[in-house]
Amino acid sequence: MASEGGATGYIVHHLTPLSVGEGFWALHLDTLFFSAVLGGLFLGFFKTVVGKATTGVPGLAQNFAELLIEFVDTQVKDTFHGRSKLIAPLALTIFCWVFLWNAMDMLPVDLLPMLGGWMGIPYLRVVPSTDLNGTFALSLSVFVLIFFYSIKIKGVLGFIKEFTLTPFHHPVMIPFNLILKTVEELAKPISLGLRLFGNLYAGELIFILIALLPPAIQPILGFPWAIFHILVITLQAFIFMVLTIVYLSLAHEDH
Structure with missing residues (x-):
């Protein structure tokens, strides 16, 4: 496929999403499809494990599921200082789904692009986290939860007071406080979405560049990068999860 349109055409082809619509209303069908499939895989795995769970000697799948749950639960207990039955399942879902x-x-x-081409699909970007729409959609979901819990815990008046009288507790400083708080709150979803997108987009681009090299050289460079990239994809899922817990913990704090 590298010969189709040269190196530039090859790169553009792999980084172009399968979309319908234009502008703001465009839908990236490949991102939606793979996100749904991977989400279903996550739910199906845990549902199967729960259905077959035993108090006796656990199987490999149950051991793995319990390890994941214990790992996430530890992060929640160490980071989250409020009380909520949602945070731990949410953190587990985010970590597994992003991973x-x-x-x-x-x-x-x-x-997968080659298989898609055989089925008449012109473009297919298979990594949802290399799509800024996907990472921002997930970060905006966290953003909505931050505001929801801030209002739920502090009340409407408490939320407005915190937004207008922080960090400077004086009415004269309300305009300045509003600017600072707006920037602070907007930075949360932007940083979450851009960090995940930037790291995975760069990693995918390197894999594409390696695929453009002669076949004899590809394994020499591809294998070490793949090993390193396993750490990257795990770390990025962990960071997204931990920051979500931190932001929601801050939303639960009633000063």
């Missing part, structure tokens, strides 16, 4: 998003980057770059 599965990122893990699609480990597939050969030509595999």
Whole structure:
């Protein structure tokens, strides 16, 4: 496929989403499809494990699920200072879902696009976290929860007071406080979405560039980068989860 349109055409082809619509209303069908499939895989795995769970000697799948749950639960207990039955399941879902998003980057770059081409699909970007729409959608969901819990815990008046009288507790400083708080709150979803997108987009681009090299050189460079990238995709899922817990913990604090 690298010969189709030269190196530039090859890169553009792999980084162009399958979309419908134009502008703001465009839908990236490949991002939606793979996100739904990976989300279903996550739910199906845990549902199967729960259905077959035993108090006796657990199987490999149950051990793995319990390890994940214990790992996430530890992070929540260490970071989250409020009380909520939602935070731990939310953190587990975010970590597993983002990790599965990122893990699609480990597939050969030509595999699924080639299969899609045989089915008449012109473009197919298989890593949802290389789509800014996908990462921002997830971060905006966290952003909505931050405001929801801030209002729920502090009340409407408490939320307005915190927004207008922080960090300077004086009516004269309300305009300045509003600017600072607006920037602070907007930075949360922007940083979450851009950090995940930037790291995975760069990683995918490197895999594509390696695929452009002669076949004899590809394994020499591709294997070490793949090993390193396993750490990247895990770390990015962990960071997204931890920052979500931190932001929601701050929303639960009633000063």
